[in-house]
Amino acid sequence: MTxxxxxxxxxLLILALIVIWVGxxxxxxxxxxxxxxxxxxxFYAVTGLVWIAPLKPLLRWMETGRWR
Structure with a gap:
């Protein structure tokens, strides 16, 4: 398996998301x-947690190649 x-x-997308969100x-x-x-x-508690929401589909894509 390759x-x-x-x-x-x-x-890299996760790092970019973090940098954009922090900015x-x-x-x-x-x-x-x-x-x-x-x-x-x-405000800081909510914004500190909200950035995690887009990670679920991104992590799924990383593992399976599908967004859903």
């Missing part, structure tokens, strides 16, 4: 910094 090219490509969240830090600390906590 290794699939999808795993290294998927790993987006960091660009909002000026706005979020003026909020009450509990709103900031909620």
């Amino acid at each position: 290794p699939s090219w999808r795993k290294p490509a998927g790993a 987006l969240v960091a660009s909002l830090s000026g706005l979020v910094g003026s909020w009450h600390w509990t709103a900031q906590l909620l």
Whole structure:
């Protein structure tokens, strides 16, 4: 069995997703910094978890070659 090219490509896509997400969240830090600390906590907790949602189909594609 030969290794699939999808795993290294998927790993690079995951890293790209993380970099883009961090850049987006960091660009909002000026706005979020003026909020009450509990709103900031909620914002960063949610954004810290939301980026995981696109990983399930990506990981499935890496393993099987199918998105669904």
